[in-house]
Amino acid sequence: MGIEDVVREAIRSSFGIDYKEAIPLSRPKKPEFGDMSTSVAFQLAKRLGSSPNVISEKIAKELASTSELFERVTTQGGYINFHFGKTFFSKLIGDIISGKLASLVRRLSDGEFVQIEYVSANPTGPLNVVSARAAAVGSSLVNILRRVGYDVKGEYYLNDAGNQVRLLTESLRARIKQLKGERADIPDEGYHGEYLLDYARDAIEENVPDDRLSDWILSRITDDIKETLKRFGVCFDSWVSERELRSSGRVEKLISELDKKHLxxxxxxxxxxxxxxxxPESEQDYVLVKSDGEYSYFAVDIAYHLDKFQRGFSHVWDIWGPDHHGHIKRMQLALRSLGYDRAFSAILLQQVNIVEEGKRRKMSKRRGELVTLNELLGEIDTDVARFFFLDRRVGAHLDFDLELARKESEENPVYYVKYAHARIRSIERLAGLRGITPGSIENLLGIPEFLHLARRVAEYPDVIVRTARELETHILTDYLLALSRDFHHFYHIHRVITGDRERSSGMLSLVLAVAEVIKDGLALLGIEAPERM
RNA sequence: GCGCCCGUGGCUCAAUUGGAUAGAGCAACGGACUACGAAUCCGUAGAUUGGAGGUUCGAAUCCUCUCGGGCGCACCA
Known part of the structure; x- marks a missing residue:
């Protein structure tokens, strides 16, 4: 029985009412307020016609006499504060250092088959920093959802068909002619980036026939994208080609499906x-087949999403850029008509602006003004870059200052976390040398910094759940920073390995638990936890 | 014009979704290595949460208006 149920039971026996709403539980800001607290008395005040003070005291009294979960239950101005006992922390730390960390995290799903689609940048040029943000967030969320029990697949949708590809090919063709000294203009709407010059050179060298140019450039760019992603620590479970989708007859089938519903x-x-x-709320109708006979992007995308559900996914998350937000409503509408709207959600990742000398610069792949992920990784570490993208809410705009990133790569917060881990491993090595092994922490919980650090470790399972539930990686990065801070602070006050073997054993248990949590948390974010730095 | 996202110390971000005195990191200033790693720690200073109303026991968070910034509103993808 969890805390919520225990409190509910106490409310029932104190006031004879069935409280069905969620019991708001939160971690108090001050240590004297205990390990967990609830403001439920405020909510009950109106309903019971009594003051929060009176209500909270009655519930606390009831809890103190009936529940074994807590060492003490206190009240403070209407809040009810729970204090965990020593055995709670002993068991927790013991479980963590004996490799049971993953099992402490509450499962939000029992193997539900779900998908996260992310990046899905058009294969018309190198990945830019906007895609890099999506790649970091998407790949981390895959890991995190997996941890809470989902069977997750990550997918990349390759827009290798349609207008953009035609423009890409024409742009390449023009570049080839230019290199051969012929006069040729890149179409206005085409791709003007210099990167096409490199591809054009290769095409000339490989003597690619003109009718194969389109296939050739697509596969070249796609390979390069895969290579870059690999460098960034991102690996997809599947790649779906828009071209294959178009030729599979699925779009046709979709349209006749919609037709049957008179839509x-x-x-x-x-x-x-x-x-x-x-x-009726919808502003307009949307084209499925253009007058030139080609399917619209929208039509193919509906077919693509329908295909996802036919593959068995019970929920699908798409990570999209802000320029896609107009697309969300109509996609949901189309999926609703097919019976799948509740199984689809879009995560809108806010944009990344490149900032130079305090001014935002527009990014456009067609004009060729972009900072590529490859360039970025040439300047800074993969782990630093990942942390940079993950340590923010998805809804927050991100002003990317390459100058600053370069500078920050040396003083990046990720090193703070990595250093905490390396420091503990170093302590572990010394303990090994002295023959000290992890032991009981019960006699050390009276030390304020020790208790504080233990409480912080105890938060971890819930942090993972919150990260998964809100699909916000910054919850995890923020926690890892706080944990590392608490550890560094602890380290400066208390020596772990001393002449007192019993005390050293207990100290070692706690810091090893910290290291395990850091290692695990970083792994979920695709970041390495070094033994030494 | 309509719709969506964002405005929090000088800068970059938090605030467990309506809860306790709005917290961290950079940058600034002042301190700490003769025991486990100073990529660290301790301290000082810095906020009318863009602004104005409202809702209630309680608002950075919800509602209305308003001011800035961004993004959408295609037979482009």
Missing amino acids: VYEKDGAIWFAATSLD
Whole structure:
């Protein structure tokens, strides 16, 4: 029985009511307020026509006499504060250092088959820093959801068809001609980035026939994207090709499916999806088949998502850039008509701006103004870059100052966390030399810094759950920073290995637990925890 | 014009989704290595949470208005 149930039970026996709402539990800001607290008395005050003070005291009294979970239950101005006992911490630390850390995390799912689709940048050029943010966040969320029990697959949707590809090929063709000294202009809407010059050189060298140019450039760029992602520590479970999707007949099938539901009509030579008839709130209808006979991006994307569900995913998260937000509503609408809207959610990752000398610079792949992930990784460490992207809310804009990133790579917070880990491993090595092994911590919990650090370690399982639930990696990075800070502070006050073997054993248990948590947390974020630095 | 996201110390970000005195890191200033790693620690200073109303026991968080910044509103993807 968890804390929530215990409190609910206490409310029942104190006031004879069934409290069905969630019991708000939070970690108090001050240590004297205990290990966990609830403000439920405030909520009950109105309903019971009594003051929070009176109510909280009654519940606390009831809890103190009935629950074995707590050493003490106190009240403070209407708040009810719970204090855990020594056995709670002993068991926790013991479990962590004996390799049971993963089992302490509450499972949010029992193997539900789900997918996260991320990056999915068009294969028309090198990955930029915007995709890098998506790559860092997506790959970490895959790990974290896996930890709380989901069966997660990460997928990259490759837009290797349609207009953009045509423009890419024409741009490349123009670059080849230019290199051969012929006059040729890159189409206005085409890709003007210099990177195409390198590809053009290779194409000339390899003597790629003109009718194979499109396939050739797509596979070259796709390979380079895969290579870059690998360098960034990102590996996808699957890659889905838009071109194959188009030729598979799935789009056609989708349209006839929608047609059966009377959501399709023809106008001006195009075929439309009747969004407005499905939802009066919708502003407009959307084209499925253009008047030139080509499928629209929207049509193919619906077919793609339908295919995901037909592959058995019960939930699908897409990580999209802010420029896609207009796409969310209509996708949900289309999926609703097919019966899948609740199984789909989009995570809108806010944009990354490149900042130079305090001014934002526009990023455009077509104009070729971009900072590539490869360039970035040439300047700073993969781990530093990942941490940089992960230590922020997804909804927050990110002003990326390469100058600053370069500078910060030497004083980046990620090293603070890594250093805490390396320091503990160093202590562990010394303990090994002295023949000291982990032992009981019970006699040390009276030391304030020791208790504080133990409490911080105890938060970890809940931090993972919150990170997974909110799909926000910064919750985990922030926690790791706080844990590292608490450890460094502890380290300066208390020596772990001393002549007192019993005390040393207990101290060692706690710091080893800290190291295990750091290692585990960093691993979930795709970052290495070094033994030495 | 309509819709969505963001405004928190000089800078970059938090605040467990409405809870206790708004917290950290950079940068600034002053201190700490003769025992486990100084990539560290301790201290000082710095905030009318863009602004104005409202909702209630309680607001950075919710509602209305307003001011800035960004992004959408295609037979582009």
